[in-house]
Amino acid sequence: MKMRDMFLITMLLGNLVFVGLAPGQTGANAISAQIVASRSSFDALRVDAVDGRSPIRVVTVLSFFNAERVGENAPVVDGLLAFCIDEGRPVAAVNIYPWDGNVCHELDVLSRQANLRLSYDTGVQWQPAESAAVFHQIEGTDPPSPNPAVRLRQIKHFASLFSATLVGFNSDDSDRQELRRMPTPLYRYQVPSPEKARGVVDGAVFAFVQGNDPEVLLLIEAIRDNQTMHWEYAFVRASSGSLTGSYRGTVTWRAEKFPPDSNPIGSHFTVRQPFGK
Structure with missing residues (x-):
């Protein structure tokens, strides 16, 4: 596997470097170059598990472009989405995109x-004290199969029962839009030990997108609880707009518009670096 796609994150704290523009780069192409450069800057990222259980690695899962967001605040909106992986399951998302003169790193907790x-x-540190991901059991379903291939078919079937809506960024929600679910999971769990993964046996993350820009993430997990197994799901924001998530047409999740994102112990945190710095 190529280093630009995946690399091991050591247990030691370190630096995540924002990569500046090359001399003479200007405009939208320069911003795109800076976003692409941010991908290679991940080799300086250091993430550690607070309880010291295991190394955490980072996987880049999506490169995206959103033509609908191009405007005064963003001459180009393309970006990258990466997951922090602990014991084979995603525990945080790092969403990199340009906005309002900055390269933004939007960070969200994905685990319980x-x-x-x-x-x-720069000295900024994110250590969330809690998670905003609320998992619910998927009722009335067959338990997870012992066969991984069959479990994936089960996961994809469940994903088809969910939908998500971008309620809007505008004050009157005039930009409301039903989001498209990408048919292929962004990431399939690779859990070596359910005991170490807090009972998680398997799972996958799906994205609901505008263009191919993720606005909502859907996590579907197979859980072992004592001697039984069942399915659980959670929605997690990947956007600062107002959002809803539904199961079988019934809204089960809502996310507020423009949530606080400056608390370094919050479950949603954004780090901003001016273009060219």
């Missing part, structure tokens, strides 16, 4: 418990 710490060379 927050158990990581991420540091930047």
Whole structure:
């Protein structure tokens, strides 16, 4: 596997470097170059599990472009989405995109418990104290199959029962839009030990997108509880707009518009670096 796609994150704290523009680069092409450069800057990222259980690695899962967002605040909207992986399951998302003169790193917890710490060379550190991911059991379904291939078919079937809506960024929600679910999971779990993964046996993450820009993430997990197994799901925001998530046409999740994102112990945190710095 290529280093630009995946690499091991050491247990030591370190730096996440924002990569500046080359001399003479200007405009939308320069911003795109800076976003692409941010991908290679991940080799300086250090994330550690707070309880010291295991190394955490980072996987880049999506490169995206959103023509609908191009405008005064963003001459180009393309970006990258990466997951922090602990014991084979995603525990946080790192969403990199340009906005309002900055390269933004939007960070969200994906697991039930927050158990990581991420540091930047500017001295900024994100260590969330809790998770906003609320998991619910998928009722009335067959239990997870012992066969991984069959479990994946089950997961994809369940994903087809969910939908998500971008309620809007505008004050009157005039930009409301039903989001498209990408048919292929962004990431399939690779859990070596359910005991170490807090009972998680298998799972996958799907994206609901505008263009191919993720606005909502859907996690579907196979859970072992004592001697029985069942399915659970959670929606997690990947956007600062107002959002809803539905199961079989009934809204089961809502996310507020423009949530607080400046608390370094919050489950949703954004780090901003001016273009060219």
